[in-house]
Amino acid sequence: MNKTVLISGAGIAGATLAYWLGRNGFDVTVVERASAQRSSGNPIDVKGPAVDVVESMGVMPELRAAGSEVDRMSFVDATGRTRSRLRLSAFQGGAGSREVEVARADLAGILLEAAKEFAEIRWADSISGIEQDAGGVDITLDSGAATRYDYVIGADGLHSNVRRLLFGAESEFLRHLGMYAATLPVEKAFGDEREVVMFNQPGRAITVHPSKGKAVAAFLFRRTPVPDLDHRDLALHKRLVADAFAGEIGIFADVLDQLRAAEDIYFDSVSRISLPHWSIGRVALLGDAGSSLSLFGDGSTLAIAGAHTLAQELARTPDQPRIAFDTYERRHRVLVEPKQRGFRAAEAFMVPATSAGIVARNAAARFMR
Template identity: 50%
Template sequence: MTSPRVLISGAGVAGPTLAYWLARHGWRPTLIERASGLRSSGNPVDVRGPALTVAEKMGLVPALQDVATTARSMGFYDRAGHRFARVPTPAGRSAAGTPEIELPRSDLARVLLQAASDAAEVLFDDTITTLQQDAGGVDVTLGRHAPRRFDVVIGADGLHSAVRRLVFGPDGTFVRHMGMYVATTVLPGPVQSPGDVLMHNTPGRLVAVHPGRDHAMLGFFFRHPAAAPGHRDPEAVKRFVAAAYTGVGWQVPELLEQLHAAPDLYFDAVSRVQLPRWSQGRVALLGDAASCLSLFGEGSSLAMAGAYELAQALGDSPHDHALAFERYEAAHRSRVAPKLRNFGLVASLLVPRSRPGLTVRDLALRLLSRGRNSGP
């Protein structure tokens, strides 16, 4: 019997994880990615919980640990550059004490893609232009390659999913902007503070410098009511970010200069994706395309766990995609729902909206810092 064929749109975190496991269930995966290669920018992310178990089963934990960040604390700085609080973060563990690996998202995507490449066809610099389903499969036309036919198609292509738009409808129906934006890039040169995440807030704005192994990552997280320029116009994005941080002290003027000079920039609205169903016929959504959590790294672990769940379901029911999609969605929605409920709380703690809110948050940080530093 011929092995079933699957087209996976998106070579970030979810897509390669799914390709790896489907290949081991006897499927023939093809990965398609709009970009011409993997990005170097992006937030630090955590591999924890079920995702860490998936990485262990893939034999990737040593490779992930090799590129893990070196941060051991978060330091909070005022406008004049004085550190007023320092909160340790236990190495290899979350604040709750559970095992995890923190690393740049670009490195996680690279390790996962390398693992999948031995069994998956990978097409960079291409995208899906049309999808036509029938009882036996999906006919797909691509921007650069010849048309093909697949048994199922999976959209793992992020917040701005082309698969979701083609099959489920326009972004405005399912994507809700949460009133915040994020811009990140890699800073050149060696890491100046390899053990510390450096953070500075003003109302509605956060700047963070996060150490990696051999370079630092710069992040701007800010609330803004206006519509931003398209994320594919980097010069307009840089001007938009700079305008949002006008008059901010600390190291921000120098960091904005580095942002302007950066060759690779990640920028997007912090958004929430909600759909009544994650599948339609022979097409299903995965990761941020189905349930975006585009703030502070939570989505990558959920993407890996969801990809493993979907691969298991399709592996158990290779000729009944409807049953497989139903099983995957029922299991994975239960993981996603609590994270979505906590979204607002995380945002209010890391990027307080008002001066009173920031004052209360900073007082709590000072008390926490003193308590930890005075302990045994």
Template identity: 35%
Template sequence: MADENRARTAAETGKTQVLVVGAGIAGLAAALRMSRQGRDVVVVERAPSRRSSGYLVNLHGPGYDAAERLGLLPALTPHDIGFFTSILVHADGREKFRLPAAVAQAAVGNRALTLFRGDLESALYHAVAEHADIRFGTTVQALTQNADAVDATLSDGTHIRAELLIGADGVHSRIRELVFGPESGYLVDLGHMVGAFPLESAPEHVPEGAGTTFIGPGRTAAVMNLGPKRSSAFFTYRCAETTTELSHGPAPALTEAFGDLGRGVAEALHQLDADPAGAYFDSVGQIVMDRWSEGRVVLLGDAAWCVTVFAGYGAALALDGADRLGEALATKDDIPRALTAWEASLRPEVGKRQTLARKGMSRFAPSTRAQVRAGELMLRAIQLPGIRTLVQRSIQRANN
């Protein structure tokens, strides 16, 4: 929609049509979908500016399909890191065995992307920036709604009246708290911590174009060397007291949990200690809710259904959920009814991914050494042609 048309509509009606809270994956995808339908969109984002590269995300199956429907593939493909060799290592960093890139590629197929979260967010931002009013350093402080509109008071003291408010403000959503109540009513703590961060310089002890992975009882550490400014590290571990762990901060907590490991892990922890600012560090918790909307307020993405890192599917659901929300709103005039139809179409997929994540937890933090060995046997077996076909089929089943 041309700028002058957008301004005229807003002036005539006196209201913004859609207010999106959170300029992450879900919020920007929703803003893109809504603005393409000719709606006025305002996005408020608490962070003062766009976030940095962050961690790696895989998009395949419905997540890849949604990226395609949103027209993002031309912008995303140049940032695709592709498949890389995984090297399983001992605690001191010595190699156990390798999983060549071709094994993962054969299992997942060609309709797949591996991206830094920041590259996905950038592609969305550039697609929507000219068509929506995006306000950084701004949040919603209070909101009320009636049958016709939602009134939001922003942190800069201004007010916005919208036909629809989309709360896409992540797992610790403020909109969820304002409309549905405290996080404690919806967060299911899975008893693990996760840390992930980009590496400024490529780790010397990890071969270029590969990643090393250590899996031990209760923990996993992975370090990827994809060159300078494209390398990253990922850690997860079981933890009974996640709130206390969080209070320690990423560098002390991850050093306590992984400081005994050698080579690439030691290098990654050293870099984190020198610059902890860009690190993602949080407890792993799913959001489980009976409904995702109330009147004209709807939650989207991690705010509504966080499936967690163990699903490897939250960004995919954020894109798919935003795209389907646009479709539901385009086909039904009544907003609450459109939201109900949208939720019914998405719930089975979200439920499936939450279940898969809970089942998959033990792959990242096996309970015993016997479980670690069983997991390794399975990874070695994937390289056998017959087993590879079985794995391919189970990935295809999960994606259908």
């Protein structure tokens, strides 16, 4: 009989894993807390090792059709005058021009469409209980359904439910990195379809990123952690952003006004998730659930590459979870750990803490190719 797998989370990692496990003959169910696939979101890259994975899934034409056309980033002052500029090819991974940038939810949606050939998706539900023994994992869902699976994978993101239920409280694994990020769709880009615009002041940055005739703004700011931040308190999130960007921000004041008026924004701390082990028994973590670096670590590429590695290892030793999970972890940590170590460099480049740092970054950007 085929091995049964429950994946928590139909995001980038969960959808990719569902596809590859299904293609390898596993019987796959995905449970997703949201009630439907959303669209758009922040544009993110599919780079390096993830490119081969999505090409083998046959979804590259869809990703290219949904992808943005950006090829440069301009660093501007509050009047909009360009101070420096770099070609985004400077950030390309090993797959060069085969790499693509797609809105986050569109990427997850395209991967999930491919997975639907092999997997059943249960929307608007979530795991409420996990009990395991040597032979399987007993799962209870919020909806009341109770089923036994051979394996369960937590691909449910930075604030993973599976991790909380089985591995321990989030505070044990999450380290706040002294920064917050907010994103929202905005009315228009500042440049053309190929240009990401970034405005910096010490310790804070605003980017406006065009994608398919739309644009997404991101506000990044350094700040000490807010104790017991309520992840659903929209008014508080807006206030934190507005306080962080108080003062003269020139032509970007309009983007801040759009945030103040928005009915929905993405808001979270920039945090690192790290665990000593990504599996316990027959349950393993994948993607941001096990190793997030928020927006600074090629998380989508790692989610796709990790899903492919995990599916390969489960297919190789389907009756030996210890071997499959340990080998997945050993292989995938080789990609994850350098990214986690590189956080400070990425942060200093994107959100310099001082005026001198902004000048130095702008000077360095001129030489990046």
